[in-house]
Amino acid sequence: MNIKDELEKFRDGLLQQRDELKLQINLAKLEAKEEWESAESKIDSLMAKLESAGSEAKEASGDVLESAKALGEEIKSAYERIRKQL
Template identity: 50%
Template sequence: MALKDDINRLLEGLKQERDELRLKMHLAKLEVQQEWEKAEKQWESFKSKAEEALEGGKEVAEELAESAKVIGEELKNAYLRIRERLS
């Protein structure tokens, strides 16, 4: 009878662990998706500012380049967070 009790406890424990992991994976997927959507907005902003900086005059280019650099660093960090969550 002790063997059946041990198996039953193992079964219940694994079932609970499985359910918790499934929920965490689902929530992580949502978080990664939200992070990606935010990164996509940053990408569009970065791309736009970078293109303007490359096309503009020296004064305009310096201001836009600095702004693009800040956005680019934020985007780089967002991509790193996404990569870490997917690993």
């Protein structure tokens, strides 16, 4: 194999790697966006729960608070997953 063939083979390998990475980056962006949208809808739910906790009787507020804490942890985990993907 001559030098020109070797360089072309090397170039082709780099181009293939570039295309594969570009695809993986686009997929990661899509996954991160989907994760973000899911977290955003959970934030809306969390805000609603916190508002209702303030207006409900004390007995019911404990249940709402526990539910809000669990939802908050889900959101926190989602943000961590998004951060790892970026």
